[in-house]
Amino acid sequence: MSRPELLGALRQATPAAPAALRERVRELATAASPPPRRLGWRRPLAGFALAALAAAAAAALVLLPGSGRPRSEVAPTIVGARAPLPRNLATPFAGARPAFSPAASSALPLPAPSPNRAQSYGASLRLRLADGSAVAAAARRAVQIAEALGGFPQSVNVSVGARTGSAKIVLRVPRSRVGEAINRLSSLGSVVGEHVSITDLQAGVDATGRRIVRLERRLAAALHAPQTAANQKLVAALSSQIEGLQRARAATLRSARDATVGLALGTPAPKRVRPRPRVVHRGPFHALGGIFRRAGIVAVYALAIGTPLAVLAYLGFLLTSRIRRRREERLLSRS
Amino acid sequence: MSSVNGYAQAAERHLDDVYRYLVWFTGDRLLAEDLAGETFERALRLWHRYDPRRGSERTWLCQVARTVALDHFRSERRRRRREELAFLPEPAREPRDDGLSPELETALRGLSAGEREVVALRVILDLDAASAAAMLGISPSNCTTRLSRALDKLEEALRVAA
Numbered sequence: 001m002s003r004p005e006l007l008g009a010l011r012q013a014t015p016a017a018p019a020a021l022r023e024r025v026r027e028l029a030t031a032a033s034p035p036p037r038r039l040g041w042r043r044p045l046a047g048f049a050l051a052a053l054a055a056a057a058a059a060a061l062v063l064l065p066g067s068g069r070p071r072s073e074v075a076p077t078i079v080g081a082r083a084p085l086p087r088n089l090a091t092p093f094a095g096a097r098p099a100f101s102p103a104a105s106s107a108l109p110l111p112a113p114s115p116n117r118a119q120s121y122g123a124s125l126r127l128r129l130a131d132g133s134a135v136a137a138a139a140r141r142a143v144q145i146a147e148a149l150g151g152f153p154q155s156v157n158v159s160v161g162a163r164t165g166s167a168k169i170v171l172r173v174p175r176s177r178v179g180e181a182i183n184r185l186s187s188l189g190s191v192v193g194e195h196v197s198i199t200d201l202q203a204g205v206d207a208t209g210r211r212i213v214r215l216e217r218r219l220a221a222a223l224h225a226p227q228t229a230a231n232q233k234l235v236a237a238l239s240s241q242i243e244g245l246q247r248a249r250a251a252t253l254r255s256a257r258d259a260t261v262g263l264a265l266g267t268p269a270p271k272r273v274r275p276r277p278r279v280v281h282r283g284p285f286h287a288l289g290g291i292f293r294r295a296g297i298v299a300v301y302a303l304a305i306g307t308p309l310a311v312l313a314y315l316g317f318l319l320t321s322r323i324r325r326r327r328e329e330r331l332l333s334r335s
Numbered sequence: 336m337s338s339v340n341g342y343a344q345a346a347e348r349h350l351d352d353v354y355r356y357l358v359w360f361t362g363d364r365l366l367a368e369d370l371a372g373e374t375f376e377r378a379l380r381l382w383h384r385y386d387p388r389r390g391s392e393r394t395w396l397c398q399v400a401r402t403v404a405l406d407h408f409r410s411e412r413r414r415r416r417r418e419e420l421a422f423l424p425e426p427a428r429e430p431r432d433d434g435l436s437p438e439l440e441t442a443l444r445g446l447s448a449g450e451r452e453v454v455a456l457r458v459i460l461d462l463d464a465a466s467a468a469a470m471l472g473i474s475p476s477n478c479t480t481r482l483s484r485a486l487d488k489l490e491e492a493l494r495v496a497a
Binding site for chain 1: 342346347351353358364368371372375376379405408409412435436439447448449452454458459472473486489490493
């Protein structure tokens with residue numbers, strides 16, 4: 001039998017469904033109504049994926065530079081005054097309170113030197129002034145104050161520019177008038193720092209005096225003794241030693257007579273303040289950008305986590321399909 | 336079309352095709368009748384899932400019939416295993432009695448269910464290779480090869496019988 005003859009013979013075998021079966025199927029169709037259509041899992045999944053993609057796209061639009069995010073416009077400003085000053089020493093700057101103001105004085109009462117004891121008294125002041133010309137004027141005035149109080153400038157170093165300036169001045173002022181000097185110097189500008197150091201020299205002066213007295217007694221004894229060569233040498237040594245000690249004591253007392261007052265004058269450096277973002281009035285839908293951004297972040301995370309899971313699920317689906325097909329083939333090859 | 340009327344029309348129109356397919360697939364007329372009834376019951380339950388864009392009504396009904404038949408084969412295999420343990424004899428198959436020559440019927444009994452299925456789909460129901468392949472879950476070329484081998488096997492059996 002040839003292939004066409006075989007196919008013809010096979011096509012002749014067309015059994016028709018029995019009447020009983022036909023009747024049964026008709027009854028099924030007429031009697032029963034199909035159950036209501038259920039919502040499958042594919043459409044919600046596709047909808048969710050589309051929503052996630054839309055959210056990710058919206059987030060990308062919002063997050064991309066130059067798209068939607070308001071830019072802060074920088075307007076550089078120079079602050080000349082109102083700089084923060086040290087606590088308790090801070091006084092308003094010269095812009096608010098003019099230099100040479102009587103109110104501009106030392107913020108803290110400084111310890112005064114003792115009038116009865118020899119002391120090394122040192123004080124330093126840091127003053128802030130408005131500009132370079134104020135610094136120059138204050139330096140001149142400081143020298144005048146020192147000279148008026150019987151003192152003198154030990155060193156003066158002034159550097160003045162157009163808007164800024166600085167000066168370092170060391171004044172020697174009689175110790176008895178140092179309080180007045182500090183008060184008058186403090187009025188030259190805004191005090192931003194003060195320092196005082198007091199070292200007592202009286203104990204050393206007293207010890208030197210006692211040593212001189214002892215040496216003088218020995219010298220007197222030596223002078224009353226017979227004048228031998230050794231004795232003459234001793235008298236000369238004692239006299240020299242006493243003179244040295246007396247010179248040293250005098251020098252110490254001389255140095256203690258004047259106090260050293262250091263004065264640092266300066267102007268505030270122009271400071272760039274941190275630019276403030278310009279407040280822009282935004283519309284009622286501005287918050288949508290933030291919402292889209294958060295939704296986009298969530299969508300990106302969902303995609304990052306969901307994509308490997310989806311790939312795994314697809315691979316599992318392929319594997320189970322293949323296994324099922326092989327089982328079917330095995331089953332049908334035996335039946 | 337996804338309504339009761341649509342189902343009724345489709346069932347009426349393709350009942351014979353489904354029945355023929357099952358007769359060829361199982362090789363047993365009574366069994367095919369039972370499975371056809373079960374097929375249309377299941378098809379009624381699943382009718383809302385039918386999508387005309389994915390295939391014709393006939394193909395979809397045959398797919399449902401195939402699932403029903405495969406379930407039957409699986410349960411038969413389990414039953415046979417149990418009966419093999421109990422040394423029970425294999426029940427005799429109902430003859431097809433559909434106008435085939437005795438030689439051809441004997442040759443057909445030599446084919447496996449898978450081979451009979453592809454002959455039924457391609458020759459009896461006259462499905463194209465793509466539809467038959469989609470239904471079997473294989474490629475069209477694989478489907479054609481399987482049909483060719485089945486027909487070769489039939490020709491060889493008929494030659495031996497002659």
